[in-house]
């Protein structure tokens with residue numbers, strides 16, 4: 320059902336595939352390794368010395384690490400490199416220290432060092448055509464079966480959105496299923512938030528008005544990572560259709576069609592705020608489009624209702640408002656909106672730093688609309704994905720995932 324896309328398939332697969340060393344060659348500042356399947360690569364000696372995981376140097380995976388980068392001399396050299404009888408590579412360094420590296424470790428890293436794009440996961444972009452590709456998973460399955468849970472986490476990684484079905488209409492069920500994906504974040508609105516249309520609305524979600532697609536709480540330094548929308552009661556036929564937009568798709572359109580506006584949103588800080596007088600006052604200046612070190616889009620934060628009056632020169636501000644206007648036009652284009660009328664028992668799970676959510680207006684006199692929502696931090700969800708990938712798809716466990724709306 321889902322496309323698996325990592326740029327580094329050959330190297331990542333090496334983590335899971337048995338491979339053996341054919342030869343190793345000491346080239347002074349670097350080492351050349353060749354494998355039985357004919358593949359070959361190079362590693363820096365300084366990198367290799369730092370990568371030693373003997374008892375003295377420590378273990379990077381769990382963080383009990385004793386060797387620091389400052390302990391590795393710039394001119395780290397090996398006096399001897401051999402393939403041991405067990406098929407590992409034994410290195411004796413100039414100070415007499417001995418390191419031992421598994422062939423699979425060398426295969427996974429040779430040739431990738433220094434290439435910032437090599438290990439990054441590339442998301443699968445979507446527009447209004449998501450319906451045929453949306454991952455749907457039964458409540459019972461994701462609660463009881465780790466492999467089903469993993470498949471849903473994979474769908475979240477790929478598309479930033481997934482659907483859960485058959486979720487009972489009880490508060491415990493919302494937390495029970497959300498807790499499978501990571502720790503639930505407690506905020507100033509509590510752990511579980513009931514969005515019910517009401518006349519004394521505190522936030523826009525409690526009104527019956529239409530909402531253009533947005534990410535939630537961009538005024539936090541670290542906005543919610545993943546959001547669970549649990550439909551308890553919905554007014555089928557009275558409006559309130561969910562509008563979901565892939566922010567990465569929209570950002571790529573901007574990059575292609577109006578690169579100067581894309582650039583403004585990726586490089587100019589925008590201030591978002593939210594104040595309930597005497598209670599809370601949040602404010603964060605951040606990029607609307609976050610890029611990673613390779614220039615790929617890694618996160619989106621945008622909610623027109625939380626925009627603060629911006630600071631800057633008149634030229635800067637006018638340019639920035641035009642960029643925000645273009646972004647707003649793009650996310651309101653139905654061709655890029657996946658539209659879905661939520662049914663009771665469904666939970667829409669989405670990446671709040673990638674996917675924008677909105678809804679059409681509804682008629683509060685014809686139906687009560689009740690959604691229960693909770694938030695998870697994105698690193699908890701990605702940690703659950705990696706932990707289960709170790710069991711069900713080891714070659715996918717180590718790819719660098721897009722890290723969200725970093726400041």
Ligand SMILES: [Fe+2]
Nearest residue numbers: 524534535676
């Ligand atoms: Fe929202």
